[in-house]
Amino acid sequence: MASLTTLCPENGINIMSSYGYSLLGSFFLSALWGASTLQVFIYFMNSADSDPTAVNVLIACLWVLDTVNEILVLKSNWPVLILNYGKLAGLAEIQPELMHHIWVQSIVVFVVQMYFIRRIYTFGKLTFPGKSMAITMFAIPLALLATGRVG
Template sequence: MASLTPRLSSPSLALGDTYGSLLIGNILAAWLYGFSTLQTYIYYDRSRGDSWILKGLVGILWTLDTLHTILISHVVYTFAITDYGNVLSLAKPQWSFIVQGVVSSIGDIIVRGVFCYRIWTLSHSNLVITGLNIICSVAVLCQDIILWVHGVSPPPYISFDIVYAWLPYSTLATSLVADALIAATMALLLARSQSHFRKINNVVRTLIMHRVSTGAIAALWVLAFLITYAALPQSFVFVAFKFTASKLLLNSLLAMLNSRHLLREQLLAPEANVLPSAADTRFKSLGARNPKDSEIIQQTRPLRVITGGSAGDSSSV
């Protein structure tokens, strides 16, 4: 979505629909950048056990997010200060507007790639499930590349807008499907991870609610992006959603990574009791009401007793 620009037909534009939308988008982007910076710090403070590859990817994503925020500020400054009053400047994309789209697209494909790897792990290397998510993510990138080429191509832009008028809508719709599919897939895979242990099930339910909520927010934001672009083509209202869509996706990933620490503490919290289902015992009825007349079938499993001290103060029998 590198070169989505408003289709202007009149030199008279309302300030609220143009400069106001740019300013609101810049403020929201800076706000979300603050969240991503805080979450990045928290991640590195707690991720001592993660691989260097994942740590490196998080660092790259934060760097791209920083560059994206700087470019957005340059876009707003150029339109609102340098070219203020020059309506024609709004009709053509500035270089920083194009580059920020490229940067956000690169960040998006990395974030979706990490999610797809997580799906690969949760699905026990299921090629069909993982492949479907990868195809949707790559489809978004391919359409973004076409928009990049359009953005850096010399005028006129009219031929592109006529022949490929459907492409911006297709790109946004594909992005919406990709984000929704990733969230739904991870939620379903986590739901299949239910066990006999109540505490583990509570953690799984927390993960499902977290992934669904964050994924839904990112998907609904892209939907709002698509609706405003289609309904208000001659304004900059959609830009407020464009500037922040990739930042919501990044914060969703960082929130998922950082939640592992809290959930691990919840799972290993000391309790002065015995975890349920030490041995899965089932009574297979032989037609008698007395339990003594029933056949006991036991599936022996280790009995883990948490004594109430540290997580390591446990024993198995």
């Protein structure tokens, strides 16, 4: 088995620590996107009729935003790894798609966290009468903290 140093040209640059991880992350993200797409498909085939229209719209919008996020991540690898392969000037540039990926994913994370907090509040009203608002107020800053750590 050849080592990584023998695979790289003698005067070349090893981009494994930057774009190698980005490409690997893109592969994992594609697998997760496929799993979430399957979940959305199964949801709309089986459970969409019993849920309110607002929940159906929320799930559809989140899936569209997740798809946009997937496209942005994959497109950010394209110029450096495919289109301008071997050109060193592209390695120093920050791809604008990665910047857009951060805010799109932050929106998805925030909306999902707020939906779960709403579910906790609703469940808390039934289980812990009078304490559900305290639990919700504790969870909201945690959700905002999780949104700020995306990227």
